[in-house]
Amino acid sequence: MIELRWTKAELAAEIARRADAPDHQLLAIFDVVAEAADEGAIAAAPHAASTWTAEIRDLLHNLAHRVGLAEPESFAAAWRALMDGSLVAAIGGDVAAIAAARAAGALALDHWPRAE
Numbered sequence: 001m002i003e004l005r006w007t008k009a010e011l012a013a014e015i016a017r018r019a020d021a022p023d024h025q026l027l028a029i030f031d032v033v034a035e036a037a038d039e040g041a042i043a044a045a046p047h048a049a050s051t052w053t054a055e056i057r058d059l060l061h062n063l064a065h066r067v068g069l070a071e072p073e074s075f076a077a078a079w080r081a082l083m084d085g086s087l088v089a090a091i092g093g094d095v096a097a098i099a100a101a102r103a104a105g106a107l108a109l110d111h112w113p114r115a116e
Helices: 008-018 022-039 046-067 072-091 096-111
Strands: 002-004 042-044
Touching: 008 022, 008 046, 022 046, 022 072, 022 096, 046 072, 072 096
Parallel strands: none
Antiparallel strands: 002 042
């Protein structure tokens, strides 16, 4: 699995510093990940996977709920898949995949159904 060298609280604070609106905070996650990839702060770490996944899933669910998206759990799972895919690609040397995932995320945000 992938490890970013932050806790949930540190990542939440960093994306909040970069953006006020929750939809922009979701996109800021990819900016933070891209910088981490450039700095070599992403590594494979199987022992940290389950804790990191649960913490990030909670953060993503909360942001999706604040944006007003329908089915925030499903959105968080889809967003997490975008993150994981871009991280795996970055570890393999394709750092541009993070920007592509961010662009796909922007489309998902624009077209995801809103809660009623």
